Amino acid sequence: MATAPPPKDPLLDAALRGLADIALPQPVSMMPQTPAWAALGGFILLLIALACWRWYRRWEANGYRREALADLRKIEAGLATTGTRGEALVALPVLLKRTALSVWPREAIAGLHGTGWTKFLDAHSGGPVFPIASARFFEEAEYHGSRALAAVPEAEAKAYIAAARHWIEAHHVRA
16 A cells, blocks of 8 residues: 655745755956056066067077088088098088178188188187197198098098087177
8 A cells, every 4th residue: 555645844845945056156257356467467478579589580690500500411421431521621611611701791701711710710619619630621621622631531520520510509709
């Protein structure tokens, strides 16, 4: 036998009808509450924009270095065999002169040769970059042909390449 449900309590029924959903507060705004925070955010954005602009100008100004280093890699590839070593070593001082001409005035660079040229290279690299043997090579290389330079040992030629790479990467240009 089924039992009958208990009678409904009128007070309980009235209390249940009077219940409402929980009122949730408004979400907290992420916008700054004072103008000082907005000003600080604007200032930080300005500093970031300034840093990006300076980085881009420096990157653009050093384009000649990237180009010179790419040419230096091609020259370095020519050192592998004695047949192309002489031509590669003839191109090395030309590359340094071309790199210097892209930054300094032609009148200051074009006439430099011999010890004046190596002194210029050392003066603008923050100290002596070239060991004595390398300095002598860069002083006299323009007077030797590719046949004479083909006899240079590979290890010595790599030292010249390393000195040139160091100068290209480290020379200082005074504005």
